Amino acid sequence: MNDRTSDASPGPVFDPELLSRCISCGFCLPACPTYAETGDEASSPRGRINLMRALQDGDLQPDDPTLKEQASQCLGCRACEPVCPAGVEYGRLLEQWRDHQWRGRRLPLLARPLMTGAGLRATLRLLGRIRGTAKAVPQAPASEGSLMLGCFERVLFPSISRAAVRLLPGLSVPKDQGCCGALHAHNGDTTTGEQLARRMGQDLPGLIVATSGGCAAHLTSVLGEGRVRELSDHLSGSDPGERGHGELRVDGRRARVALQDSCHLRNGLGVWTAPRDLLTQVADYVELPSAGTCCGAAGTYSLLRPKESRRVLDAKIEEIESTGVDYVAAVNPGCLRQLRTGLRRARTKAVHLADLLVMARALVTHPAVQAVGFTGSTAGGRALFDLAAQRPDPIPFYGELGSLNPVVVTPGALAARGADLEGEYIGSVTRSQGQLCTKPGLLFLPEDHGLDEPLHRAISAAPSAPMRGPWIADAYGATLDDLAAHPAVRRIGAAPTDSHRTGQSAHIPAAALLTVTADDLSTHPDLLRECFGPASVIVTYTSTEYLLTALRTVPGSLTATVHGRDDTDGDLARLIWSTLRAGRLIRNDWPTGVAVTRVVRHGRAQGIGHPGSRSRRS
Known part of the structure; x- marks a missing residue:
């Protein structure tokens, strides 16, 4: 600690620019704990700044009892700063005040x-x-x-x-x-x-x-x-x-x-x-x-x-x-x-x-824990897996991690049921604010699907609701912004880029739709990211070749869905089924509407190509 034994104070006590910012509006009074306790103006930030000005101008001496009391009584919590419309840096002023007020012999004994x-x-x-x-x-x-x-x-x-x-x-x-x-x-x-x-x-x-x-x-x-x-x-x-x-x-x-x-x-x-x-x-x-x-x-x-x-x-x-x-x-x-x-x-x-x-x-x-199960993001699951594996006695980890759940609509299904599919898709994406592990994250449509306008209206009208936690809403917003900023991606929904921050609260996000071509998806694997929340990516394809190439890049998912017609799409549907990688294959339905029963298996208990269950639309 510096040896500051002199009581003299060369020059001004306070930075004049800092001291001049206060406009005595009183916004700080309700935020100040000592003012709330005493009701005394001198015990408020505004009152103390007036005392500082009196000291700066020589109207009060450092040994003035009120100056001594208020320099000590202030908690220094700085609660006045966030509410100050003039941007007064009260914390810096208080430090300058105590530098002068507690100089040398005036430093409180217990602080020494x-x-x-x-x-x-x-x-x-x-x-x-x-x-x-x-x-x-x-x-x-x-x-x-x-x-x-x-x-x-x-x-x-x-x-x-x-x-x-x-x-x-x-x-x-x-x-x-x-x-x-x-x-x-x-x-x-x-x-x-x-x-x-x-x-x-x-x-x-x-x-x-x-x-x-x-x-x-x-x-x-x-x-x-x-x-x-x-x-x-x-x-x-x-x-x-x-x-x-x-x-x-x-x-x-x-x-x-x-x-x-x-x-x-x-x-x-x-x-x-x-x-x-x-x-x-x-x-x-x-x-x-x-x-x-x-x-x-x-x-x-x-x-x-x-x-x-x-x-x-x-x-x-x-x-x-x-x-x-x-x-x-x-x-x-x-x-x-x-x-x-x-x-x-x-x-x-x-x-x-x-x-x-x-x-x-x-x-x-904990040594008493012998296995871990987790449903959530891939990053979170990986971290928990590492914890389980790093134990002196490694234990099993069972994870149901991030999933894109692709949905493919064939040209025949689009021609027969396009209007119905649009509404069903939006409902599946936004159900439970997009927080279902089987939410369709990718929808593959023929390039000339003609649904941009109805999809735009439907997603813009989707109701907003709080997500399960603020960290989930923040992660949703960050992922959505990253995807939307990609040069290969176009936004269909009307919400702005920071749509997740609109509405009543930062944790009540708005739904959003993005679109990309199948060719761009195949060449940009960074787009294959789960956006956990009410958002989805529409992938447009111009040919069966482009569709299958893009599907081969999609990682394994909990579910995969195909909407097709038996009378026109048989061969195409078989090619799609053989390309998809998922624990549950769904036909002419939506993954978020499938009943969970004893016959439903999450995972590949029977190996690739043998789904745990199928759902068929009547």
């Missing part, structure tokens, strides 16, 4: 040993080894990034770093790392805080992955967004199923889990959907009404102002207990310590998100 201890790198490394933090892993060429161990986190909660390495085995863990400087920056010493952050950037090569929301926000402010990612944000940036997080269960049921946001992660970096998406994948997520408001930890606040901190916490604990959740997840070690203090006698347990995700994986890795 904490800041000194955080700077003792050798001591932190020794305590981390004693406590069992993640073992040092050198940087590898294909490393996913470097894990930041934190200062007090590695001492208080060493399991978090171990869990992060289990979730991201590609992380390196450099052994020579100290404090990131967030503690200093938030307690009146931004100079040291920035120095420590820059050294962290030198010590940790590549992307820095942080398990603390507050540390991630501070490092990002110094090193830039490209160098730092908070753990949940990093995990959610991959394919939703790729990590294979499993499921968290309590007493034989899916666990109920809530979240306490990290203030700086949410309000400073804008990261708040990522941890929710991850929790929704492994448990029944319950949103706390106050999840986005401060828990009272606020870095050193719970130590410097324990009474006010406890009042904030008590209301939070009462709310958590009223929901009856099994766990409340935290994404910041300070919040975790605060919540555990409040919940020490409660049934609900406070757990860091990383630990909770590892707990969910135990459904696959």
Whole structure:
């Protein structure tokens, strides 16, 4: 820590441009926890900025009692920033204020040993080894990034770093790392805080992955967004199923889990959907009404102002207990310590998100589990398969993974039933918001089918409904956008490119139809992707040769369907049947409308060319 013994303050206290942004509109008042607690204007962001202006102009001296009280009373949660129409960076102003207000002898006594201890790198490394933090892993060429161990986190909660390495085995863990400087920056010493952050950037090569929301926000402010990612944000940036997080269960049921946001992660970096998406994948997520408001930890606040901190916490604990959740997840070690203090006698347990995700994986890795079944994406199934195979005693994995479920319409069927097929197809694609594993992802039509307009009207009129989870809606939207952006693809539906983000919510996607030629499908295998949701691709063919060539590129599916006419399409139908690869062959019907009975088999129990069941239209 810098030796700053002088009370003198050369130059202005605050950046004039930052200070001038506030227009005193009052939008920040309802968002401020201390204003909600006291009702005092001076305890609001607007009131404190007016105090800052008075200090800047010399109208108040640093030892003014109101200045001293308000510089300390503010939680520093930055909840005022997202609601500010003028873009006031209140967090930076507060740091500048405390740099001046807590200079030298005015630094709170309890903050001094904490800041000194955080700077003792050798001591932190020794305590981390004693406590069992993640073992040092050198940087590898294909490393996913470097894990930041934190200062007090590695001492208080060493399991978090171990869990992060289990979730991201590609992380390196450099052994020579100290404090990131967030503690200093938030307690009146931004100079040291920035120095420590820059050294962290030198010590940790590549992307820095942080398990603390507050540390991630501070490092990002110094090193830039490209160098730092908070753990949940990093995990959610991959394919939703790729990590294979499993499921968290309590007493034989899916666990109920809530979240306490990290203030700086949410309000400073804008990261708040990522941890929710991850929790929704492994448990029944319950949103706390106050999840986005401060828990009272606020870095050193719970130590410097324990009474006010406890009042904030008590209301939070009462709310958590009223929901009856099994766990409340935290994404910041300070919040975790605060919540555990409040919940020490409660049934609900406070757990860091990383630990909770590892707990969910135990459904696959626990020695008592002897087999795994999964229905979902190929990436998710592959991740779970890898977990099952990597066990000391590998166990069987039974998966029903992504499926394109091709449907072929012959020229004869199109001529006889074209109008009916159009409506039936849209109904099959949009049933259950396209979330059935047998949804037709590919429809092969003769090139001159003439159904573009009726298909356009039908898909545009398809009703929207919420998908099963926000991560599913996000994955649907991302896949749809990628497919629609392909130069060989044309959109039939009227919805815009980001159709999945229209409507009442980002998780109520609109249906969409795309089209491509059979020749282009054959030469662009990247188009053979499942788009799980209310979307489908129409493949047009000009000849039997082009049709069969395209069908040979389609991977094996749960179902394959042919709409044809016995009197005109016999030979063609036989060629199509012999080309299709599927566990269930369907004739003149739709895969989402077939009854599931004991004779229906998912898979090739009888080998290629011997489907488990057939359905025939009467």
